[in-house]
Amino acid sequence: MVNIEMETCRLTDYADLESYRANLQAKKTENKVITICCGTGCLAYGASKIGQSFKDEIKNQGLEGTVSVKFTGCQGFCERGPLVVIRPENILYQRVKPEDVSRIVTETIRNDLILDDLLYTIPSTNEKVRCEEDVPFYKKQLRLVFGTNGYIDPTSLDDYIQAGGYQALNKVLSSMSPDEVVDEIKISGLRGRGGGGFATGAKWEITREAPGELKYVICNCDEGDPGAFMDRSLMEGNPHSIIEGMVIAAYAVGARQGYIYIRNEYPVALKNSEIAIKKAEEKGLLGKNILGTGFDFSIKISRGGGAFVCGESTALMASIEGRTGEPRANYIHTSEKGLWERPTLLNNVETLANIPLIINKGAEWFYGIGTGNSKGTKIFSLVGKVHNTGLIEVPMGITLREIIYEIGGGIPGGKKFKAVQTGGPSGGCLPEEKLDLSVDFDELSRAGSMMGSGAMIVMDEDNCMVDIARYFLSFLEEESCGKCVPCREGLKRMRQILDRIIEGKGQDEDIELLIDLSESLTMGALCGLGGSAGNPVLSTIRHFKDEYVAHIQEKRCPAGVCKPLIRYYIVEANCNGCSLCIKECPADAISFQGKKQPVKLDQDKCTKCGACYDICRLNAVEVK
Amino acid sequence: MSVNKDSIYNIVDEVVVKHNGDPSMLVAMLQDVQAQLYFLPRESIVRIAEKLDIPLTRVYSVATFFRAFSLKPRGKHNLKVCMGTACHVRGAEKVLDKIETELCVCAGETTKDMKYTIETANCVGACALGPVVVVDNEFVGQMTTDKVKTILEKCN
Ligand code: SF4
Ligand code: SF4
Ligand code: SF4
Ligand code: FES
Ligand code: FES
Numbered sequence: 001m002v003n004i005e006m007e008t009c010r011l012t013d014y015a016d017l018e019s020y021r022a023n024l025q026a027k028k029t030e031n032k033v034i035t036i037c038c039g040t041g042c043l044a045y046g047a048s049k050i051g052q053s054f055k056d057e058i059k060n061q062g063l064e065g066t067v068s069v070k071f072t073g074c075q076g077f078c079e080r081g082p083l084v085v086i087r088p089e090n091i092l093y094q095r096v097k098p099e100d101v102s103r104i105v106t107e108t109i110r111n112d113l114i115l116d117d118l119l120y121t122i123p124s125t126n127e128k129v130r131c132e133e134d135v136p137f138y139k140k141q142l143r144l145v146f147g148t149n150g151y152i153d154p155t156s157l158d159d160y161i162q163a164g165g166y167q168a169l170n171k172v173l174s175s176m177s178p179d180e181v182v183d184e185i186k187i188s189g190l191r192g193r194g195g196g197g198f199a200t201g202a203k204w205e206i207t208r209e210a211p212g213e214l215k216y217v218i219c220n221c222d223e224g225d226p227g228a229f230m231d232r233s234l235m236e237g238n239p240h241s242i243i244e245g246m247v248i249a250a251y252a253v254g255a256r257q258g259y260i261y262i263r264n265e266y267p268v269a270l271k272n273s274e275i276a277i278k279k280a281e282e283k284g285l286l287g288k289n290i291l292g293t294g295f296d297f298s299i300k301i302s303r304g305g306g307a308f309v310c311g312e313s314t315a316l317m318a319s320i321e322g323r324t325g326e327p328r329a330n331y332i333h334t335s336e337k338g339l340w341e342r343p344t345l346l347n348n349v350e351t352l353a354n355i356p357l358i359i360n361k362g363a364e365w366f367y368g369i370g371t372g373n374s375k376g377t378k379i380f381s382l383v384g385k386v387h388n389t390g391l392i393e394v395p396m397g398i399t400l401r402e403i404i405y406e407i408g409g410g411i412p413g414g415k416k417f418k419a420v421q422t423g424g425p426s427g428g429c430l431p432e433e434k435l436d437l438s439v440d441f442d443e444l445s446r447a448g449s450m451m452g453s454g455a456m457i458v459m460d461e462d463n464c465m466v467d468i469a470r471y472f473l474s475f476l477e478e479e480s481c482g483k484c485v486p487c488r489e490g491l492k493r494m495r496q497i498l499d500r501i502i503e504g505k506g507q508d509e510d511i512e513l514l515i516d517l518s519e520s521l522t523m524g525a526l527c528g529l530g531g532s533a534g535n536p537v538l539s540t541i542r543h544f545k546d547e548y549v550a551h552i553q554e555k556r557c558p559a560g561v562c563k564p565l566i567r568y569y570i571v572e573a574n575c576n577g578c579s580l581c582i583k584e585c586p587a588d589a590i591s592f593q594g595k596k597q598p599v600k601l602d603q604d605k606c607t608k609c610g611a612c613y614d615i616c617r618l619n620a621v622e623v624k
Numbered sequence: 625m626s627v628n629k630d631s632i633y634n635i636v637d638e639v640v641v642k643h644n645g646d647p648s649m650l651v652a653m654l655q656d657v658q659a660q661l662y663f664l665p666r667e668s669i670v671r672i673a674e675k676l677d678i679p680l681t682r683v684y685s686v687a688t689f690f691r692a693f694s695l696k697p698r699g700k701h702n703l704k705v706c707m708g709t710a711c712h713v714r715g716a717e718k719v720l721d722k723i724e725t726e727l728c729v730c731a732g733e734t735t736k737d738m739k740y741t742i743e744t745a746n747c748v749g750a751c752a753l754g755p756v757v758v759v760d761n762e763f764v765g766q767m768t769t770d771k772v773k774t775i776l777e778k779c780n
Contacts, residue, residue, distance in 0.1 A: 040749060040750045040763060041750055041752050041753055041765070043763065044750060044753055044756075044762075044763035044764065044765045045765070078750075078752035078753065079752055223747075223749065224746070224747075225747070226707075226708030226709045226710070226712075226746045226747035226751075227708055227709040227710040227747060227751050228747070228751070229747075229749040229750065229751050229752075232749040264655050264692055265692070265745070265748060265749070266749060267761075302651075302652070303651060303652045303655055304651070304690075305651055305654075305655070305686075305689070305690025305691070305692040305693065306690060306691050306692045306745075306746070307689060307690050307691065308746065319651060320648070321648050322646075322647050322648035322649060322650035322651060322686070323650075323682070323686065324685050324686050324689040325689065325690070326689075381710075381751055381752070383710035383751040383752055383754060384709075384710050384713045384714065384754070385713060385714070389751070389752035389753075389754075390752045391752075421709065424709070425709075455709065455710070455751075457709050457710050457713055458713075459713050463713050468712075468713070471709070471712055472709075475707075475746065479746075481689075584769070584770060586722075586725045586726075609718065609721055609722065609725065609769070610715075610718045610721075610769065611718075611722060611769045611770070614715075614718070614768050614769045614770060615769070615770045
């Protein structure tokens, strides 16, 4: 069984690791592996029950030793969870229920029969798809970093080693000087995946050259961006790839101590990274005298308290030092003076997970993927109003249209696409005209949005762009640390103006005022939170000005979202008097008018909670 | 929940020892204390400051800065409604409204019978399922207003 670790021996040199790997591969006896996704999404759909049933069933049917069951991290296609993939054929079963388990084992595992009803069906053609790689959601992806998630048990170091893990570390320590490693990363063109898109190699070089005996490497797994969960999923599903990246980085810049900064709200990521650190230490891949080379590097975990501003490097470091996470002026870069005033390399989870790949396959290979100044792939969380929500990894340069329509399967419910928001609270909303934009760092910024951490939130005609702008402002207002006036006061003022617009009290000069305030924030704020706070506002004004105008001049919310401007109505022709809505209405605003008669809605009592709209199965409630 | 001073001190002391009394682990210590008491009572904050020999204001500022900490007692069941962008565009606001009306308290508050606390989060990292409500560490995805009653009843 792959799940059971081989004897705990320390690996003392390069050859040791390779023979250990060869041993693992030779020992592999089972010919089939059932992988069950146990990422947060699939767990919410009941994956853990299914996992246990599989284990029991395999035992009951006497298949232990020939078939193994493996719990993996998120495989990306969260929308169709719980996912079960049978390897090596990669047969993908989706929306699996506990009662399907024994059928799967009997039919598919024993008799090689495919259970059609569990396969994914392409909605437009009704065609059933057998293998993971043929599902349209996966087809257009290039899952270099994220793909391994589906093959390994995150708590097993052996699994990672068997899949080629720590080979890059071996190569670096045995045959490359730190300068050569830095050069390799520079040549690859890798840019930081956490937000700003700063050249990773250059960052490493600055840290390497900064004077000082003690240096640190920090992995940022705080993921404050609402709507993004790729860091969480990578840390949960493949923690060793990140640790390997960190050790290589430490070797390159000359650090002895590292930190993984994880949000406390991510308990599985915390647990799996703790296990991974411990196992890597036991094997001599981390800690003192790594692989017998005399190189020491250890990693501690630091738990974050969920403050968005800790995405700022200086705030994050303050938080690791046990202080409030307030940013400070960053005249001297943290690469030179960071944690405890010492040179510190701060990289994001996804950036670090790319490192072993670049070392193994070479900088040239990596440079060949992507566009002009954006190399490699990017993981996006594709969420919101789109059919196939989940995590996707695509080469830079793919268009938004391909992502939303081909991978994402388009907009559900026959609704019309309105906008896609990228880059989190610092980014912007892009309209339909921008769908053919090819996605990379520079193209997104040129269009007035940004890559950010990679949240991609799709919105349809039912989303109000003024409401979205207000949403981001109130989010940032709450998260601002309050240290500098433009951010503290400016955000508040902007939110008040948007509140006024939403209440139907907008004034003609409001749009100008919002633009003015956004610009002063950009100029006057101390850190990135305030500095980019205007982006969601500016981009919605730029692309959806007509919606602002409708709110201000016609006192109307075209999307039917802003409460003070909308009303709920009963469409009498559609209503059959089923009274579902009556039971649901908290305000007793709806009354029964007799059997098969349309119900009546009293506008004076209605609190506009929308419960009737949600519950009605006959589209008999309308919002205007 | 009534916890006496001594048991609070005991819990704090153990946590401090676990982290070797290292003041840079303050955030983690507060998290561990809160994990046991569900909130940070005044005594726990005072005790940590004493034990670590750091100013009370520093502990207090950390405890109020991060949204993970609560200085008020919390209910038996915790309902965390995600208000992140992905959940927002799929109607998180409506779900929160409904929970608030059902329980007659606002987000951030606890019901009088100490049974439920409603909280909001900026993203719980399960965006594909939005809108998400985390009920006592269990994720409920694709929430709608009409599912609210069922999840509240399930807490019994
Ligand atoms: S811009 Fe805002 S978040 Fe950043 S330091 Fe100033 S007040 Fe704090
Ligand atoms: S739920 Fe719909 S169909 Fe039923 S009474 Fe209400 S409005 Fe009419
Ligand atoms: S919107 Fe809410 S309050 Fe108004 S009628 Fe419908 S259920 Fe009742
Ligand atoms: S959690 Fe299973 S695919 Fe994402
Ligand atoms: S936005 Fe709600 S889980 Fe991420």
